[in-house]
Amino acid sequence: MFTIEHEFDATVVTLIDDGPHPLQDDITISAFASVITLEQYDPRTEKTNVINLSMAQLRDLQAALDLPEGSYRFADKP
DSSP states (O other): OEEEEEOSSOEEEEEOOOSSSSOOOOEEEEEOSSEEEEEEEETTTTEEEEEEEEHHHHHHHHHHTTSOSSOOOOOOOO
16 A cells, blocks of 8 residues: 655655564655655664655666666666
8 A cells, every 4th residue: 555645845654564464664765856765664773764766766776676687777868
């Protein structure tokens, strides 16, 4: 299950783990103009873990989901 909210400066997607147990805490993904932020609460440390992805890293992740195993690099357009 997931939700989508459009805020003033970001689009926020929340991924809710509603599958079989054990369940993981929700993941919140905030898409800003220049960075993507992923956040998930860790009950073991009682802290929220934050990961920031650049737009280039997001592009690479998107491409990686559809490619076979290997090492890749985007070529610059002339």
